[in-house]
Amino acid sequence: MLELQGLTRRFGAVTAVDDVRIVIPDGQMVGIIGRSGAGKSTLLRMVNRLTEPSLGRIFHDGQDVTALSGKALRRWRTDCAMIFQQFNLVQRLDVLTNVLIGRLNHRPGALGTLTALFKMFTAEERAMAIRVLDRFDLAETALQRADTLSGGQQQRVAICRALLQEPKLILADEPIASLDPRNAKTVMDALRQVNREDGITVLTNLHHLNTARVFCDRIIAMQSGRVMFDGTPAALTAGRVREIYGVTEDQFEEQAEDALRPQPPSPARAGLAIA
Helix, strand or coil: CEEEEEEEEEECCEEEEEEEEEEECCCCEEEEECCCCCCHHHHHHHHCCCCCCCEEEEEECCEEHHHCCHHHHHHHHHHEEEECCCCCCCCCCEHHHHHHHHHHHHCCCHHHHHHHHHCCCCHHHHHHHHHHHHHCCCHHHCCCEHHHCCHHHHHHHHHHHHHHCCCCEEEECCCCCCCCHHHHHHHHHHHHHHHHHHCCEEEEEECCHHHHHHHCCEEEEEECCEEEEEECHHHCCHHHHHHHHCCCHHHHHHHHHHHHCCCCCCHHHHHHHHC
16 A cells, blocks of 8 residues: 655745645556646656655555665665656667666666676566567567657557566556557556556556546546545546636646647747757
8 A cells, every 4th residue: 555644845935746645555546637737747756756755754555665765765666666758768779678677676786787788687587578578569579679669669668667677556657648549548558457467556647637537446636736636537527627627628638738749949949059
């Protein structure tokens, strides 16, 4: 069980996450929704201690995660795998090696560095990697460079890499934000499969309400760093969305899409680039 007790993060005068108190049972798939700046990414990064809380505590199965350091903190980050929006694969390496990098958390320090440099993975680890790639219909890509794959394939490779950590939780930070609808569904199907078949708790940040409703057991809606809703997908009605965000569902989705679109450079930056 994961428990967040009064979790808060401040950046100067700005409070990005404000007194979040939630309990997540083992094996649940939770979608965290909200517009850009709601605090979703900061919240996930605090859970695995990539960002330190300003206040509050994090507990997992009775262990105070916020008190961990050194080897204990590295073990927690092994148990708590992170999947990022931009995949974070080593593009020049082949797919199999990218997946095997998930084993490096089991070899900290100089041993992990040597393993990565010389690809010193065991036959058992290579077999593990092939099995998980095959599970997500990626075995035939094992020897391809990562940069030859589509975005949806790369994100599934990132999921495979996370599974080689043998985690208890997976934190997915906007895993489908840069994908087209078809690839987005494939990635969400993969995350749900991991949740259902492996019993791994999944917390995923999402921009789209319907995606959260379809794939998640529970939805947490955030606004300005605070939890405004925590319940089942059925309970997040159109009226509740309007009450929380002051807009219709369609308007919420449009604003989410606008936030994901690349912004053109400002005239000043454009001038500098030309110069």
